[in-house]
Amino acid sequence: MNTNEKITQERRLVTAIPGPKSIALQQRRSEVVSTGIATALPVFIERAHGAILVDVDGNQIIDCGSGIGVTTVGHTDARVVDAATAQLKAVTHTLMAVTPYESYVAVAEQLAKHAPISGQVKSILVNSGAEAVENAVKISRKYTGRSGVAVLNCAYHGRTQLTSTMNHKAAPYAAGFGPRAADVFRAPNSFPLHDGLSGEAAAARTIDHLEKTVSAGDLACLVAEPIQGEGGFVVPADGYLAALAKWCKENGIVFIADEVQSGIARTGTVYATEHFGFEPDLILSAKGIAGGLPLAAVTGRAEIMDCTGPGTLGGTFGGNPVSCAAAKAVFELIAEGTPQQNAQRVERVLGGGLRKLQEKHPAIAEVRGKGAMLAIEITKPGTLNPDKELVDKIIAHACKNGVLLLNAGLNYNVLRFLPPVKISDELIADVLAVIDEAFTAAASN
Numbered sequence: 001m002n003t004n005e006k007i008t009q010e011r012r013l014v015t016a017i018p019g020p021k022s023i024a025l026q027q028r029r030s031e032v033v034s035t036g037i038a039t040a041l042p043v044f045i046e047r048a049h050g051a052i053l054v055d056v057d058g059n060q061i062i063d064c065g066s067g068i069g070v071t072t073v074g075h076t077d078a079r080v081v082d083a084a085t086a087q088l089k090a091v092t093h094t095l096m097a098v099t100p101y102e103s104y105v106a107v108a109e110q111l112a113k114h115a116p117i118s119g120q121v122k123s124i125l126v127n128s129g130a131e132a133v134e135n136a137v138k139i140s141r142k143y144t145g146r147s148g149v150a151v152l153n154c155a156y157h158g159r160t161q162l163t164s165t166m167n168h169k170a171a172p173y174a175a176g177f178g179p180r181a182a183d184v185f186r187a188p189n190s191f192p193l194h195d196g197l198s199g200e201a202a203a204a205r206t207i208d209h210l211e212k213t214v215s216a217g218d219l220a221c222l223v224a225e226p227i228q229g230e231g232g233f234v235v236p237a238d239g240y241l242a243a244l245a246k247w248c249k250e251n252g253i254v255f256i257a258d259e260v261q262s263g264i265a266r267t268g269t270v271y272a273t274e275h276f277g278f279e280p281d282l283i284l285s286a287k288g289i290a291g292g293l294p295l296a297a298v299t300g301r302a303e304i305m306d307c308t309g310p311g312t313l314g315g316t317f318g319g320n321p322v323s324c325a326a327a328k329a330v331f332e333l334i335a336e337g338t339p340q341q342n343a344q345r346v347e348r349v350l351g352g353g354l355r356k357l358q359e360k361h362p363a364i365a366e367v368r369g370k371g372a373m374l375a376i377e378i379t380k381p382g383t384l385n386p387d388k389e390l391v392d393k394i395i396a397h398a399c400k401n402g403v404l405l406l407n408a409g410l411n412y413n414v415l416r417f418l419p420p421v422k423i424s425d426e427l428i429a430d431v432l433a434v435i436d437e438a439f440t441a442a443a444s445n
């Protein structure tokens, strides 16, 4: 038994949040860590298990963020920890392009097995979500001989130069950081709460925009998050993604599903794409794939994945053996079905509870999402005008009371829930009670 398994799955505060040891560490941090790295909650975490974070002062905090969707199978999952530890002792690094190892191949086999793509499927492994996006765009450009990259409103794809150009929000990602990457074009998305359009009508709008402003023949790829993450947990209307995929196919455009946040059991299926009945050409995995270790993948049709030639793709750490061993453990759990089933349970229990809160608190304009990727959009009651101040108050109240919550959305008025899927029904009930309290407290001051 790993000692962390003794951490009880309960919220328990023994000091104010942040406690004295966290405050002291925050002071040390401020001397030497760039302010470019933000902090959602300035408590320093010492240990974690399941859905509970334990800080340096001994407070137990319910994690509704999973380090932004990474520890999907739970913090310090025994299977992941044991696999990574054994690999660390066996061999830590060789570099796949120098001397290969089995676990890289095994991860690629799992990706081929689970990707919602027919025919032969191949992968490359890289370090981060942004690196996966960069590579997918690079491969698509080579494959098509075109340069245009289409992205959607509310998109988030990373913090590198290319990917920060691809994000909807200029600040804090691209504004002030010099020239944007060339040939990136943004089109309207499907956002049912705000546009009221059917999937078909929203797709027609996206396609018309791209045909008029870019022309299909200049597009190498269209990159879409099947459920948008940072942009507000936007679930597109039924039929939207399938219509875009059809148009891409007819026009020789590579459809890239960015499942960095929505993939790997997060939404109750291995990939969120499966909810929407379409086939992308390339699909991107990261975050949850290795249970907390850095790993990401570009997976897709072999014909596309093989088009660039030997030595054109890769990097020193991509597909590191320790990360691959952890990913193999995650795929074992997925084969057993528990993460997917747990994510479906979270949708029922947390989603159901949030809908009850919606009846009580008119500022909740919508409850949306799938699996353990859920959100509530907060507006001025009776309107769709964003209420960021209320979201800030609710997050502050929740954090002070030991529930870690994150925001999302172009206007920061969406509260998102990305707990480890293992979170118990009892912890979910506790989270809901704290949020209910937070709404009531915010209304009274």
Ligand code: PLZ
Pocket (backbone or CB within 6 Å): 068, 127, 128, 129, 130, 131, 133, 156, 157, 158, 159, 225, 229, 230, 258, 259, 260, 261, 262, 286, 287
């Ligand atoms: N694509 C859909 O959600 C990362 C951002 C955290 P990296 N989202 C979390 C932050 O503020 O930096 C993300 C994503 C989607 C790509 C990425 C980028 O993944 O692993 O952070 O590079």
